[in-house]
Amino acid sequence: MTIPSIANLRQSYERASLGENEVASDPLVQFDDWFRQALAAGVPEANSMTLATVGISGRPGARIVLLKDYSFESEPRGLVWFTNYESRKGQDLAVHPHASLLFFWPVQERQIRIEGIVSRVSAEESDQYFATRPRDSQIGAWASPQSEVLRSRDELTAREAEFAGRFKDEVPRPPHWGGYRLVPDYLEFWQGRASRLHDRISYRLEGDASWQIRRLAP
Numbered sequence: 469m470t471i472p473s474i475a476n477l478r479q480s481y482e483r484a485s486l487g488e489n490e491v492a493s494d495p496l497v498q499f500d501d502w503f504r505q506a507l508a509a510g511v512p513e514a515n516s517m518t519l520a521t522v523g524i525s526g527r528p529g530a531r532i533v534l535l536k537d538y539s540f541e542s543e544p545r546g547l548v549w550f551t552n553y554e555s556r557k558g559q560d561l562a563v564h565p566h567a568s569l570l571f572f573w574p575v576q577e578r579q580i581r582i583e584g585i586v587s588r589v590s591a592e593e594s595d596q597y598f599a600t601r602p603r604d605s606q607i608g609a610w611a612s613p614q615s616e617v618l619r620s621r622d623e624l625t626a627r628e629a630e631f632a633g634r635f636k637d638e639v640p641r642p643p644h645w646g647g648y649r650l651v652p653d654y655l656e657f658w659q660g661r662a663s664r665l666h667d668r669i670s671y672r673l674e675g676d677a678s679w680q681i682r683r684l685a686p
């Protein structure tokens with residue numbers, strides 16, 4: 469078997485540029501602009517994002533979740549995903565509400581880093597989204613004790629059958645399942661450039677409402 473030469477895997481990024489004078493003064497408007505461009509460019513799973521949290525031990529953990537909503541026109545302004553509140557990430561966020569989100573869109577040679585404070589969305593918001601999910605996913609939310617150790621796959625399918633039998637018609641939202649919203653205080657937009665001299669434009673919230681925009685060295 470041939471071992472691929474990982475050390476020689478490299479890409480030159482030359483598609484676009486990003487200047488401090490061309491970005492929106494509001495980072496969520498800038499996010500909206502890039503997100504729409506990613507969708508239009510056909511970036512696969514453009515709404516998948518890495519969520520990094522820190523647990524009680526101080527160890528960071530990261531996993532992918534799906535961005536399901538973001539609002540920049542109404543308060544609270546932030547990014548929303550849905551999960552099991554009792555999962556490892558749920559336990560982490562209960563002790564350390566600071567988290568980081570990361571998007572990587574290779575088609576456009578772009579990365580967005582977002583940091584901020586996370587809180588649960590309202591029960592009404594979680595109910596509304598849960599009601600739009602396919603029945604299989606709704607049953608799955610009941611069946612999976614996310615992040616817990618299973619004896620076998622059979623245990624999971626048995627739980628699925630149990631809950632499918634219990635909820636014959638409408639499936640209510642499990643109390644341990646719902647949304648989180650990260651309200652950002654730091655964002656960074658990265659555009660790949662030639663010779664590894666990439667563009668990095670950061671936004672930091674200073675005071676309550678004023679975003680400081682700075683260029684960072686790549």
Ligand SMILES: Cc1cc2nc3c(=O)[nH]c(=O)nc-3n(C[C@H](O)[C@H](O)[C@H](O)COP(=O)(O)O)c2cc1C
Pocket residue numbers: 513516529530531532533534535549550551552555556557558614615
């Ligand atoms: C493309 C993709 C999308 C995912 N979306 C979600 C999601 O929206 N919510 C979720 O809880 N887990 C999602 N997962 C699974 C998580 O990555 C993770 O395995 C799970 O949430 C358990 O993480 P935890 O044990 O750190 O809490 C997704 C995984 C992938 C690869």
